[in-house]
Amino acid sequence: xETVQAIKQRFxxxxxxxxxxxxxxxxxxxxxxxxxxxxxxxxGVGKENIPRIIHSLSHRKHGKYIAVNCGAIPEGxxxxxxxxxxxxxxxxxxxxxxxxxxxxxxxTIFLDEVGELPLTTQVRLLRVLENGExxxxxxxxxxxxxxxxxxxxxxxxxxxxxxxxFREDLYYRLTTVEITLPxxxxxxxxxxxxxxxxxxxxxxxxKMPPLKLDDDAVQLLQKFRWNGNIRxxxxxxxxxxxxxxxxxxxxxxxxxxxxxxxxxxxxxINDQKKDSDxxxxxxxxxxxxxxxxxxxxxxxxxxxxxxxxxxxxxxxxNKTLIKKIYGxxxxxxxxxxxxxxxxxxxxxxxxEDNYQIPEDNYLFAETIEEEExxxxxQKEIEMIKKSLEKNKGKRKAAADELGISERxxxxxxxxxxx
Numbered sequence: 001x002e003t004v005q006a007i008k009q010r011f012x013x014x015x016x017x018x019x020x021x022x023x024x025x026x027x028x029x030x031x032x033x034x035x036x037x038x039x040x041x042x043x044g045v046g047k048e049n050i051p052r053i054i055h056s057l058s059h060r061k062h063g064k065y066i067a068v069n070c071g072a073i074p075e076g077x078x079x080x081x082x083x084x085x086x087x088x089x090x091x092x093x094x095x096x097x098x099x100x101x102x103x104x105x106x107x108t109i110f111l112d113e114v115g116e117l118p119l120t121t122q123v124r125l126l127r128v129l130e131n132g133e134x135x136x137x138x139x140x141x142x143x144x145x146x147x148x149x150x151x152x153x154x155x156x157x158x159x160x161x162x163x164x165x166f167r168e169d170l171y172y173r174l175t176t177v178e179i180t181l182p183x184x185x186x187x188x189x190x191x192x193x194x195x196x197x198x199x200x201x202x203x204x205x206x207k208m209p210p211l212k213l214d215d216d217a218v219q220l221l222q223k224f225r226w227n228g229n230i231r232x233x234x235x236x237x238x239x240x241x242x243x244x245x246x247x248x249x250x251x252x253x254x255x256x257x258x259x260x261x262x263x264x265x266x267x268x269i270n271d272q273k274k275d276s277d278x279x280x281x282x283x284x285x286x287x288x289x290x291x292x293x294x295x296x297x298x299x300x301x302x303x304x305x306x307x308x309x310x311x312x313x314x315x316x317x318n319k320t321l322i323k324k325i326y327g328x329x330x331x332x333x334x335x336x337x338x339x340x341x342x343x344x345x346x347x348x349x350x351x352e353d354n355y356q357i358p359e360d361n362y363l364f365a366e367t368i369e370e371e372e373x374x375x376x377x378q379k380e381i382e383m384i385k386k387s388l389e390k391n392k393g394k395r396k397a398a399a400d401e402l403g404i405s406e407r408x409x410x411x412x413x414x415x416x417x418x
Contacts, residue, residue: 001028002057010056011049014197015190019182023050026179031057036129038114038174039152041181044229050179051110051150060148063107066100071113078121080137089138101134101145114151114174115160122167125149129173149174184229188222194230195221198237209247211240216251224258381416384409388418 004024007013013024030037031054039047048067055065073081080089084099100109111117117125128134129149133142151174160166184191195213203210213221226232236257240249383402391397399409412418 004028007053011053013046013049014194015187016193017182017187017190019180020187020190023179023181024053026177027053028057030054030177032059034058034148035176036148036174037150037176038178039150039181040178041152041154042183042229043154044231045181045183046230047152047154047181048110048112050181051108051152054150055108055110055148058108058148060107064104065108065110066104067110067112068100069112071116075118078118079124082121083124083134083136085137086139089136093138096136099134099136101128101147102143104147105145106147108148108150111149111151113153115153115155115157115166117166119165119167122170126167126170126173129170184226184233185224191222191226191233192218194233195237198234199241202238202241206242208241211237211244211247211249213249213254214251217249217254220251220254220258380412381418384412384416384418 002010004021007024007028008015013020027037027050037050037054039050041047051067052065055061068082070078079085080093080097080099082099082101084097084102085093087093087096111125124134128145128147132144132146134145135142157166157171161168161171184194192213196210199211228235240254240257244253246253384398387398387401388395391401395409395413396406399406402409
């Protein structure tokens with residue numbers, strides 16, 4: 001059995017962190033078997049090295065090794081990519097195609113970002129893990145395959161299981177052995193080693209002297225959080241190697257290449273916070289809907305009272321209700337009851353803070369007779385006629401008596417052809 005140090009040299013793995021060494025040890029131990037392995041860790045920690053180690057130390061090392069990024073394949077074609085398809089199985093399937101599980105028979109398949117697999121594909125994958133059987137898309141013939149599956153993910157699969165996005169039975173079939181790689185921020189002593197390796201590689205690649213960090217720059221390098229892990233460290237090393245003419249890098253120069261933590265990088269919002277935000281937005285929406293319904297009931301109540309009891313004293317006896325529905329008028333002139341409520345009805349600032357709907361409004365909404373509603377228009381016509389007759393056709397006096405504007409009265413006269 002090869003040693004951890006020999007494996008590091010063969011696969012160019014830099015670092016002496018105990019957690020990293022333990023992950024490599026586990027890979028060496030499970031390699032001779034055929035059990036499924038799940039590799040976990042943040043994005044950019046180098047999870048792709050573990051399946052390569054396992055394949056190279058297994059009895060399948062002479063077979064195919066295929067790495068599949070499950071998150072990069074569209075949902076509509078991933079079944080075809082993994083299991084193949086028959087000619088004419090779908091639009092564009094002009095010929096029969098072998099899938100990865102057929103091509104890699106006798107070898108190893110690495111499923112990266114396995115948490116992104118659609119549920120239908122997860123069912124197919126579970127069947128392969130249980131009995132080595134699969135069916136091509138558009139076929140009814142069962143085929144056998146003998147592959148070793150190593151999966152990887154940077155998401156919490158337990159959360160995905162709780163949300164119904166990942167099958168629990170598939171999780172336990174894939175996670176016979178779990179190998180976890182630590183994030184770079186937990187490997188402080190390895191950060192400078194990795195940086196030196198990267199700048200040496202880029203110096204050779206671009207034919208220039210290698211960079212050298214002073215002590216303060218090294219301390220900053222080790223204290224930085226490195227959310228992108230090794231991938232981010234390599235990117236920074238390449239930028240400085242290409243852009244800096246002075247090969248001695250101090251603290252200020254290095255700092256200019258590092259993003260401000262917590263501002264320039266996308267933040268990770270946990271599910272609990274997202275759920276809390278959703279509940280808050282839902283409560284606000286409910287409040288707005290309750291206010292709208294309450295205003296509508298108040299408007300119906302006021303209109304019916306206007307029709308039934310006459311309009312001469314409506315404004316005087318319903319000042320509070322009118323103010324709630326229409327807002328405070330800019331002057332003391334009459335409110336135009338006949339026009340539709342303006343935006344004041346929809347503006348939260350013109351509403352009362354209490355958004356509970358009064359019980360009498362519910363009762364009112366339930367007890368209005370349909371035939372009374374149909375007769376409102378007729379009552380309105382009769383009231384306008386009586387007021388015009390009483391005031392000898394003087395529209396202003398009739399409008400004052402009805403409690404509406406003269407313009408609205410004129411519109412009603414034309415509408416009802418009075």
